[in-house]
Amino acid sequence: MPELPRSLRVEAVVLRHSDWGEADRLLTVYTREVGKLRVLAKGARRMRSRKAGHLQPFTRSTLLLSRGREIWIVTQAETVDAYLPIGADLLRTGYAAYVIELLDRFTYEEGENRLLYRLLVETLSRVAHQPDPLVAVRYYDLQLLDLLGFRPELSQCVQCGALIQPQDQFFSAAQGGVLCPGCGVQAGALPVSLPTLKYLRHLQRSTWAVVEKAGLPEGVRAEMEALLGRYLSYLLERGLNTPRFLREVRHVYQADGVDDPQG
Numbered sequence: 001m002p003e004l005p006r007s008l009r010v011e012a013v014v015l016r017h018s019d020w021g022e023a024d025r026l027l028t029v030y031t032r033e034v035g036k037l038r039v040l041a042k043g044a045r046r047m048r049s050r051k052a053g054h055l056q057p058f059t060r061s062t063l064l065l066s067r068g069r070e071i072w073i074v075t076q077a078e079t080v081d082a083y084l085p086i087g088a089d090l091l092r093t094g095y096a097a098y099v100i101e102l103l104d105r106f107t108y109e110e111g112e113n114r115l116l117y118r119l120l121v122e123t124l125s126r127v128a129h130q131p132d133p134l135v136a137v138r139y140y141d142l143q144l145l146d147l148l149g150f151r152p153e154l155s156q157c158v159q160c161g162a163l164i165q166p167q168d169q170f171f172s173a174a175q176g177g178v179l180c181p182g183c184g185v186q187a188g189a190l191p192v193s194l195p196t197l198k199y200l201r202h203l204q205r206s207t208w209a210v211v212e213k214a215g216l217p218e219g220v221r222a223e224m225e226a227l228l229g230r231y232l233s234y235l236l237e238r239g240l241n242t243p244r245f246l247r248e249v250r251h252v253y254q255a256d257g258v259d260d261p262q263g
Contacts, residue, residue: 008065008072010034011080013120014057015104019045027055027074028104029063032117036109039065041074051077058083058096060121081121083128094249095127095137098242102141105236106148116147122208132215139211141228142203150235153177154201168193171227173234190227196220200227 012029015036020026025044030036044052054061054077064076086096103120107113119140126136145151156163158177170184171177171192178197179189192200199220203211216224225243233239 006067007075008034008067010037010063010065011060012037012063013060013100013117013124014055015100016057017055025052025055030103030107030117030120031063032114033112035111035113035117036107037065037072038109039063039072039074040068041077044074054079056082058086058100058124060124081125083124085128086124090249091246091253092127092133094242094246095133096124098137098240098246099123099127099140101240101242102144102232105240106144113147116144119143119147126208130212134221135211135216138216138224138228139203139208141232142200145231146204150176151204152200152231154197154204157183159183164197166194169197171231173231176231190230192227193220193223196223196227200224 010029010031010033012031015028015030017025017027020040023043023045025041027039027041028036029039041051041055043049044055046052051074055074059079060081060083062078062080063074065072066075067073083096086092099120103116107116123136123140127133130136152171153176154164156178157180158172158175159179160183162180164178164180167181169181169192170179170189172179172184172186172189174188178192179186184191195217199216202214206214229240229243
């Protein structure tokens with residue numbers, strides 16, 4: 001990556017933050033212009049800080065950065081979109097946290113990726129405003145894997161190369177795709193039903209405008225979540241934290257009789 005200037009204006013989404021010193025805040029942000037960065041917001045924990053409200057997790061903001069000795073310093077911040085419905089609903093908060101965690105785990109400070117940034121901000125907007133945010137999250141999973149070079153093979157057996165027939169199959173996280181019934185009886189392969197496989201292909205190949213109209217049937221949601229969870233954990237070599245939080249939130253919703261879009 002070429003040497004960056006002494007000051008930089010970026011549009012960014014706050015991924016996470018931690019306290020730094022007596023009043024500062026250390027942020028990890030994903031920017032449109034230069035990808036992932038760590039930045040320092042001085043005085044952001046003070047009650048009268050003008051920057052603090054623009055630097056909350058999930059917030060999309062324009063930042064003016066000044067190069068410090070070891071880290072970029074936030075000198076100005078202005079909110080572009082706070083995605084307010086996310087903070088007002090615990091389930092949407094969980095989905096947004098999942099989106100952020102997945103991007104954070106898969107990326108490093110490795111330079112600009114505008115397609116990835118666009119997917120991030122579009123997904124946060126969909127999580128905030130769609131009646132069923134889970135559809136947006138599963139679409140995000142498949143599109144993120146594409147952009148990062150981990151597109152799962154869903155059309156032919158990854159072991160023997162045979163075209164997948166219209167019947168139940170298996171999925172191998174280690175081999176990165178589906179296995180036909182003849183190859184699928186092996187350790188670590190997950191059974192995958194034909195309806196779930198069809199919807200995985202649909203999410204992988206289609207535009208959001210098409211996916212949004214189709215939705216996700218109740219019967220495939222849990223199976224799809226388990227399969228993608230297994231694949232993502234294999235790629236990351238560890239599990240994600242947010243799926244457990246989401247399960248707990250859904251359990252509370254069900255216990256209280258609150259409508260859960262995932263069902």
